[in-house]
Amino acid sequence: MIQQAQFANGVAPEDPRNAVVVLESRGLKKTYGRGEKSICVLADANLTLRQGEMVAIVAPSGAGKSTLLHLLAALDTPTSGTVYFAKKAIESINDAALAEFRNRAIGFLWQRHQLLPDFTAAENVAMPLLVRGEGFASALGMARKWLAEVGLENRADHRAGELSGGEQQRVAIARALVTGPSVLLADEPTGDLDEQNAWAVFELLERLHRTHKLTSLIATHNMALAARCDRILALEHGVLRARETAASASGTPGGEAS
Ligand SMILES: Nc1ncnc2c1ncn2[C@@H]1O[C@H](COP(=O)(O)OP(=O)(O)OP(=O)(O)O)[C@@H](O)[C@H]1O
């Protein structure tokens, strides 16, 4: 009886299915172009991301992974449908709050890391803090702390263009997280790396996800890495569908409309 009272609906309090919803999309549609040449990339993408989850999105090239992540980060606007952050429709918030949302709430790891090659690793990581008006010294101090977290304290003063692909991706991870976001959106974070570096970067993301209590959504082609996430969503014909994983077979949350 005690067990029933504690586990209302058969779901334990610490179960991720009880965690608050952080990021959500409903009926998300994105069409590029007009008329005969228009392409419908997202038809009806519904996503419910709960606090603490690490979720993979898998889909072939061109299926719309980047498009979806850009919409979720408010870097682009949907043709129709709504993205909610902490239950609030992001379309309803004003420009200043939107800038704040992009800078503080979401850490975005770009598909192509987009570091500034002539700036040092530390300057690259400090950039989002400088954009939001932080002083140079404190931004650089924070950047160095984050570079140490990703194992690159010795490279802080090297130009980003001189670093290896794996090192550049670590710098990009530090830059995505330096603002202390609650959500990490990562667009194929291991896409350009060899197998060994891909695992190392993924393990780093897993560690940061845990230690910084992030909610993470990771687009990837790599099924072995996706299988390490709490659950996998496949993006097919503009719709998200839950894909069975070892973990989901034993009851991790689903919730995406098909
Ligand atoms: N700004 C744009 N204008 C027109 N079409 C676009 C634009 N951005 C993306 N597309 C098209 O939308 C589709 C989805 O692109 P997207 O980059 O989201 O796919 P993806 O799943 O991220 O692919 P990849 O795995 O290669 O990165 C593609 O057919 C692409 O050509």
Ligand SMILES: [Mg+2]
């Ligand atoms: Mg992409």
